[in-house]
Amino acid sequence: MSLIFVQVGQCGNQVGHEFWKIAGKERSQKNSGFQGGLFHGNGYARCIMIDSEPKVIQRIIGENNELYNISNVRFSQSGCGNNWALGYNFSGNSKGMTDRCAPEGYGKDMLLQDAMELLERELESCDYAKACVVIHSLSGGTGSGLGSRLIEEIRNKHPTMYIISICVAPFAHGDTPMQHYNCLLSLSHIQSFCDAVFMFQNDDILRAINRATTKAGHTTLQTSHYSTTDINKYIASCMANIFFPVQNDKGVWSEFDCFKFIRNLCPSFETKFLEINTNAILESSAGKFSSWQYIADDFAKHIPVFMLEDNIPCKSISTKIMVRGGFQTIHDYSIVKKALLNKAFAPVEWLLYAPNQEEYLTFDVSHAPALPGHRISNSLTTCSNRSYIVSLLNHILSRAHVMMESKAYLHWYGRHGVEESMFDECFATVQKVIDDYVLLYQP
Numbered sequence: 442m443s444l445i446f447v448q449v450g451q452c453g454n455q456v457g458h459e460f461w462k463i464a465g466k467e468r469s470q471k472n473s474g475f476q477g478g479l480f481h482g483n484g485y486a487r488c489i490m491i492d493s494e495p496k497v498i499q500r501i502i503g504e505n506n507e508l509y510n511i512s513n514v515r516f517s518q519s520g521c522g523n524n525w526a527l528g529y530n531f532s533g534n535s536k537g538m539t540d541r542c543a544p545e546g547y548g549k550d551m552l553l554q555d556a557m558e559l560l561e562r563e564l565e566s567c568d569y570a571k572a573c574v575v576i577h578s579l580s581g582g583t584g585s586g587l588g589s590r591l592i593e594e595i596r597n598k599h600p601t602m603y604i605i606s607i608c609v610a611p612f613a614h615g616d617t618p619m620q621h622y623n624c625l626l627s628l629s630h631i632q633s634f635c636d637a638v639f640m641f642q643n644d645d646i647l648r649a650i651n652r653a654t655t656k657a658g659h660t661t662l663q664t665s666h667y668s669t670t671d672i673n674k675y676i677a678s679c680m681a682n683i684f685f686p687v688q689n690d691k692g693v694w695s696e697f698d699c700f701k702f703i704r705n706l707c708p709s710f711e712t713k714f715l716e717i718n719t720n721a722i723l724e725s726s727a728g729k730f731s732s733w734q735y736i737a738d739d740f741a742k743h744i745p746v747f748m749l750e751d752n753i754p755c756k757s758i759s760t761k762i763m764v765r766g767g768f769q770t771i772h773d774y775s776i777v778k779k780a781l782l783n784k785a786f787a788p789v790e791w792l793l794y795a796p797n798q799e800e801y802l803t804f805d806v807s808h809a810p811a812l813p814g815h816r817i818s819n820s821l822t823t824c825s826n827r828s829y830i831v832s833l834l835n836h837i838l839s840r841a842h843v844m845m846e847s848k849a850y851l852h853w854y855g856r857h858g859v860e861e862s863m864f865d866e867c868f869a870t871v872q873k874v875i876d877d878y879v880l881l882y883q884p
């Protein structure tokens with residue numbers, strides 16, 4: 442049972458690359474438990490790499506070894522200039538690679554059609570494909586626009602296959618004036634066509650890295666010194682801890698169970714935004730293991746428990762706790778549960794009276810060392826469906842509204858076939874997500 446990764450745009454490919462580097466290294470360890478879920482038998486990653494310009498993919502393929510199948514690569518020439526509409530209705534030709542350095546000539550086919558063909562080929566090579574995981578940014582033209590379009594096409598072609606979006610939200614005061622529109626349009630598409638969304642926010646990740654590095658004694662490093670690669674390693678580490686195989690107490694390995702994961706964490710269609718945190722930050726976290734009490738308390742301390750714009754406490758409808766490296770004593774389970782439940786992931790009030798409240802906080806414990814190839818023996822990773830997401834959605838919606846009122850930049854979208862009516866629909870979809878979350882979290 443396999444997962445197929447679709448990496449779109451610069452961010453999608455760079456994050457994916459960090460993930461596969463970790464996976465490649467862990468897979469080569471003795472008794473790593475990897476079966477056919479993430480890799481083909483010949484060692485190639487189960488991913489396809491798509492971009493509207495060549496440079497990022499060419500660099501990744503050029504620098505890399507034996508991880509990627511070069512016939513799973515397609516790019517075009519021009520880029521999408523941070524314009525969602527250009528990515529969504531992308532009309533550029535597609536090109537592949539004949540070998541690791543040389544691109545082949547541009548074909549007649551369109552990038553979107555070629556990407557879908559590659560995906561179909563990958564699906565056919567699986568005994569049973571469980572899910573498609575799309576990695577992309579919410580704000581770049583290709584990742585957001587073409588990413589949204591691909592997700593929509595995959596859903597139309599495979600109505601029952603799980604689709605997970607792994608998306609990266611831009612810095613709140615960041616890059617381009619169009620980022621708020623792009624985020625709005627892609628969020629609406631993700632909501633409509635995906636089963637689960639792993640939402641990573643660049644601002645939050647920088648804070649997490651800063652905390653971990655300071656704790657590890659590198660107090661002279663300032664936030665501004667961290668690179669995009671550091672952020673990507675953090676995201677990749679979260680993904681690794683979620684997707685890698687798990688070993689039970691009898692030594693039997695099992696691969697990521699998409700069905701169970703989505704059923705536990707995204708119980709309704711309306712609320713499927715997940716927030717992932719880990720203490721396994723590569724490099725800075727390599728070192729000695731301290732007690733689970735210490736790890737859980739320290740972890741909980743850094744999870745935001747209030748919404749950003751006001752002082753309303755964040756509540757969770759479901760949380761999964763992934764423990765790697767096994768528990769040392771019979772008390773560790775309840776220690777970790779108590780610390781995370783009381784200090785970080787408080788449940789919504791009505792859950793306290795629900796008959797199935799045990800399902801609210803689920804544990805996955807792997808008894809094998811966490812990431813031995815990276816000298817990390819124990820890790821704690823959480824995946825939570827919480828009201829915290831409402832802060833981000835409100836921020837995006839309000840910024841996009843302000844721009845919309847003055848009709849700023851709309852002609853750039855209209856030029857590529859995205860009219861005001863589509864914006865209106867997307868405003869309504871994202872507002873509905875906010876309303877549904879708020880309703881769910883009311884006492």
Ligand SMILES: Nc1nc2c(ncn2[C@@H]2O[C@H](COP(=O)(O)OP(=O)(O)OP(=O)(O)O)[C@@H](O)[C@H]2O)c(=O)[nH]1
Pocket residue numbers: 449450451452453455456493520521522523524578579580581582583584585609610611612615616643669672673
């Ligand atoms: N975490 C992270 N964020 C990135 C990375 N690359 C870009 N971003 C963020 O993603 C947004 C830009 O998206 P890109 O992925 O660069 O754009 P693209 O999808 O290639 O689209 P175009 O270049 O506009 O065609 C900005 O908010 C960046 O801060 C990355 O490698 N990691």
Ligand SMILES: [Mg+2]
Pocket residue numbers: 450451494520521581583
């Ligand atoms: Mg780009």
